[in-house]
Amino acid sequence: MPAGSIVKRRLAQAATLAFVTVRMHIMDGVQVETVSRSGPVMLSVISNYAVCITAHAITHQAGYLAVDEYVRSGMVIGLGTGSTAYFAVERVGQLLANGKLKDIVAVPTSERTRAHAAQLSIPLATLDEHPALDVAIDGADTVDRGTLALVKGGGGALLREKIVEVAAKKLVVIVDESKLSEGLGPHFDLPVEIIQFCQTHIRRQIEGLPSLKGCKANLRMPYVTDNGNYIADLKFDAPIADPSQAAAELSDTVGVVEHGLFLDMASVCIIAGKDGVTTTHAPGNPKKRKDAPS
Numbered sequence: 001m002p003a004g005s006i007v008k009r010r011l012a013q014a015a016t017l018a019f020v021t022v023r024m025h026i027m028d029g030v031q032v033e034t035v036s037r038s039g040p041v042m043l044s045v046i047s048n049y050a051v052c053i054t055a056h057a058i059t060h061q062a063g064y065l066a067v068d069e070y071v072r073s074g075m076v077i078g079l080g081t082g083s084t085a086y087f088a089v090e091r092v093g094q095l096l097a098n099g100k101l102k103d104i105v106a107v108p109t110s111e112r113t114r115a116h117a118a119q120l121s122i123p124l125a126t127l128d129e130h131p132a133l134d135v136a137i138d139g140a141d142t143v144d145r146g147t148l149a150l151v152k153g154g155g156g157a158l159l160r161e162k163i164v165e166v167a168a169k170k171l172v173v174i175v176d177e178s179k180l181s182e183g184l185g186p187h188f189d190l191p192v193e194i195i196q197f198c199q200t201h202i203r204r205q206i207e208g209l210p211s212l213k214g215c216k217a218n219l220r221m222p223y224v225t226d227n228g229n230y231i232a233d234l235k236f237d238a239p240i241a242d243p244s245q246a247a248a249e250l251s252d253t254v255g256v257v258e259h260g261l262f263l264d265m266a267s268v269c270i271i272a273g274k275d276g277v278t279t280t281h282a283p284g285n286p287k288k289r290k291d292a293p294s
């Protein structure tokens, strides 16, 4: 089998595992379209190891930098889900193993992340035991450049991510620059977790919400979340005019468990780009939610 076919087959397998996609970049002399849970992210012509490492290593650097900059010994931290957050989890594991970090307790945002963190011997807890987190680190599917409002849930973990991340004093987002957008909506379908019962009806209700007019709510199949629910992916042709109103209307819809609009939550965004890693801070302080720790 030619090397390209092997890589493509492995990438297809990797796409179902979300966070291992980047592992497959390390092939020599092959053109690879990299696939991730959030859609095609990078088209890399890999003519040698040094080139292939570029996109991989920079995303990797962003994940590592987030931990190096924002995690200190003694903290309670939230660990996100996805191919980018994977590197932050890996870094926490490394720093605990070499003794540079001590007394960390981590709250994972999915079963995948729980398994990864456990494998690295990161001490784990839940919000029941530690209701206030010092920092959470996670990826995103879209970041609005101006506000750092996010779309999340491409990997289906949005509910656990949101409950953990609103409990954090600081949310550090790590993305590659392909995730940056003007506004939210068309760049990446908005995931909404819904109950299984009457899912067609619930999706029709969502499509009828005034602030989401024109969206198409597609059922993600076959997919069941860690919480036993479905995901509807909302497709938009134009940016959502009023994300706050959209968030409120979705939250008010019976049968919607949670939506992937993470508004006023990110404090800082670490962006991996072709020219290196940059950091952007949210304009002003993210608004404090009533359930966020001070």
Ligand SMILES: O=C[C@H](O)[C@H](O)[C@H](O)COP(=O)(O)O
Residues within 6 Å of the ligand: 018, 019, 036, 037, 038, 080, 081, 082, 083, 084, 085, 138, 139, 140, 141, 151, 152, 153, 154, 155, 156, 157, 158, 161
């Ligand atoms: O449900 C998944 C999460 O919201 C992820 O943070 C998001 O999908 C980004 O994942 P990735 O870093 O794999 O693109």
